[in-house]
Amino acid sequence: MGSARTALSKLPLRRRAAGEGFAAGRQAIRSLPSFTEAPPSGAGGDSLVRRRSSLANLLQRYGFPSSTLTWFIRCNRFLLDSEQDDVQRCMKVLLSFGLSQDSLVSVVSFCPRVLELGFLRRWELAFSQIGLSPVPPFMVQRILEQSWRCRIEPEDVRRSCQALSQAGFCKRTVAKVLEKLPSTRMNFPGINRRLGFLKEIGCSKEEIDRIVFSFPGFLGLSLELRLQPLLEEFRELNLEDDEVRKSLIESPRALLTMQTGELPRCVEFLRSLKCRLPIKDRILCEGPVRASIRVKLRVDLLCRHGLIRRDAFKVLWKEPRTILYELDDIQTKIDFLIHTMGFGIDWLVEVPEYLGVNLQKLVVPRYNVIEHLRSKKALGFQVDLRLLIKPSRNKFYNMFVKPYPDCEGIFGGPPGDANPKRRHPAGLWTLFKPPAYPQTKEDVRTMKLFMESLVNP
Template identity: 40%
Template sequence: MARAPQALRRPHHLLRLLPYPAPLSTSSSPPDPRELLRIDRILNRPPTAAVAAGQPSQALQHPRAATSLHHLLHRAAGLTAAESASLLGRLPGAHAHPRLGRLLQELAGLRLPGAEIKAALASDPEGLLSMDPGEPSRLLELLRDLRCRKAVKEQVLARGALRAAAVARRRVELLHARGLTRHDALRVLAAEPRAMLYSPEDVERKVEFLVDTMGFEVGWLVQYPEFLGVNLDKWIIPRHNVVEHLKSVGGLGDPVEMKHYVRLSRRRFYNMFVKPYPECERIFGGLVREREEMVRQQHPTGLWKLFTPAKYERTQEEVTNMKLLVGSLR
C-alpha cells in the first residue's frame, strides 16, 4: 500500500522536468509608421476600376466633408466656393482626410488676417496644408520668439508670419530628410534664422557640401548652426580649400574642427591659416599681404592746415571802420 502513493507521485516529478508553455503575450510591437502611411494611401486611393467605370470620385462620395472644407476655407481665408474647389482639386485625397479639417480649424483660430492666410495658401498650398494639426501654432511661436538681429527677423517675417512658417517647415523637412530629427531641425532654425532666407536648393547644397566634401556628419549642424547662415561660396569654400592645401603639404599640426570654419572671423582665420603660408593667399582670396613694392599712401594732411582760418578779402571801408573802433577805445 505504501508503494501505491509513491507510484501516483511519480507523474508529478516527471511533469516538473517538462518545459512549461510560455504565457501568451497580450502586448504587440508598435506598428511601423511607414506601413501605416502605406495603408492610409491604399484606403484613400480611389479604385482604378471605379474611375474607369465613371463612378463618382471621393469629393462626390463625401459631400458633407467637401462642404465642411469649403466652409472652413471661407471662414479662415475668405475663399470663395470656386477658389476652394480649385485649391482642393490640386490636393488629391483632401476631401476624405480628417486631418485637413482639423488643420483648417486651427488656422481659423489663429486670429491671423484672412488676407495673410489667403496669401500663404496661394504661395505654397501644399506646404501649408500638409502640416499636422498643432504644427502651425508651434512654428508661429518659434518665429515669434526668434532671438536674432532685428533686420534678420524683419526679413524673415517680411511676407507674413504664416508664409514664414511654411518656409520654416520646408527647411525642417529638408533637414529631416538628410538625417536630423525634426526636433533638432527646429533647434537649428531657432538658433540660425538666416537659414530661412536661403532657398531650399542653397540649404541642400550646403548640407551636401558639409557631408560629402568636408566629411562631417549632419549632426554637427545642431552644435554649429551658423554653417547654414553664411555664404557657402564666399565663406566656407575658400576656408576649405586652404585647409585641404595645408593638409596636402603637411602644414597642419592639429586637426581642423568645425568651429574653425564658421566661428572664426575672416581676419582671425587669415592670421592663423593663411598668413604663415604665402601660397595660401591666392587660394583664400582677399586680405592679401601688402608687398614692399606697393606704393604706400602719403601721410595725411597736418592738422595745422585743416584748422587754418579762411582768408577773406578786406575792403577799404572795413579797414576804416576798424581804425575808428580801435581809436575810440584809447
C-alpha cells in the same frame, strides 16, 4: 557524416522526423528543374521557342530593354498564348494615347494586362467617355500603371471624373486630380464637404480650383482628422481669414499637410526668436502664417537629411537668417557640407552659423586652404567645422594663410588688401564745397583794422 547520423538517431521521434523531412525537402529542391533548363524537345517545344522569340522581338521593337525580356515573358506566360497580332494592336492603342516610348515600357511593366486586347479596349472606351479631349498622356500612364495593383476599374474613373465635374472644377484640374490620385474613389458629397473647408475660410470658386490644381492631394485628406483640427487651430491662434486664404493660394501643400499642433508650435517658435530686430521684421513682414510655412519647409528639409525635429528647430533658432534664405541655397550648402567637406549633418547643431554665411565668399576659400595644407601634410591637427567657420577672417588668415605664402592666392590675400567699398561716388565732395568769393582791397583793410582794434582796444 556518421557522427551526424548518430546524433540524429539519439533525438526524440518528433525532432528526428523534422530532420528527415528537412533532408527530404532539400533533396526535392535539388530535383526541381531550373528555369534555365532547355525546353523539351519535339514539335511542342519548338513551337514554344518560336512564340517566345517572336514575342521578344515584338516587344524589343517597341523599346522594351532586351536585358529584362526573358524575365518579363517568364513572369507573364499568358502572353505566349496570345495572338501576336492582338499584342501588336495593344501596342498601337497605347501609342494612340500619346505615350512616349519610355512611358509605354513603364505601363507594360507595371500592368502587363494592357497587352490583353479585351482589357485595353475597356479602358479605351472609358477614356473616350470621361469628357477630356484630348486625354493627357501622363494621366493615362498613371491610371494604367495603378490599375492592376490598386484594382482600378474603368467605371471608377468615370465616376470620379463625373463627381469632379459636378463639383465645378475645370477640365485641367480634373485631369490633374486623376493623374495624381488615380486610385482614389471620389464622390460628390465627399468632395463637397472638403470644399466647404475652403469656403469657410473665404476662398472663391476660382481660388478653390487653383488650390486643388496646385495640390490635388487635398481631396484625399481626412476632414475629421486633418482639415477640421487645422481650422480650429486657425481660430485658436486668432489668425485672419484673409491671411490664411492668401497662404493657402501660395503654398497649399505646405499648409494643408501640417500635422495637428505643428502650426501653433511654429507660431510660438517665431515669437520666441531672439535676433536683431531688422531680421525678425523681415521674417514676420508677411504675417505669422507665411512665416510658419517657411519655418516648416526648412525644418522638413533638415529632417530629410537626418536631423530630428528638435535639433532642426534649434538650428533655426540659433541662426534665424536661415528662414529668409531660399530652399535651394540651403540645399546647396548642405550638399557641400556632406558630399564635399565630408562632415555629418549633426555638425549643424554645433555650428548653425554655417547656414548663415556666404558659401562662395567664405566657406569655399577656407576649405580650399585647409585641403591644400592637408595635401602637403602641413596640418598637425584635425580641422573641424567649428574651426573652419567661427574664426574671423583676420584670425583665420593669421592661423592658416600667413605662415604659408603659397596659400595667399587660394585665400585671396590678407584682409587689409581688399579695397573698402566707397560709400559715395568719387568727386561727390566737390558738390558740398562752399563757393569762394573774391576779396577786394577794401575788405582786407577792414579786416586789418578789426584785428588791430582787438589787439589795442
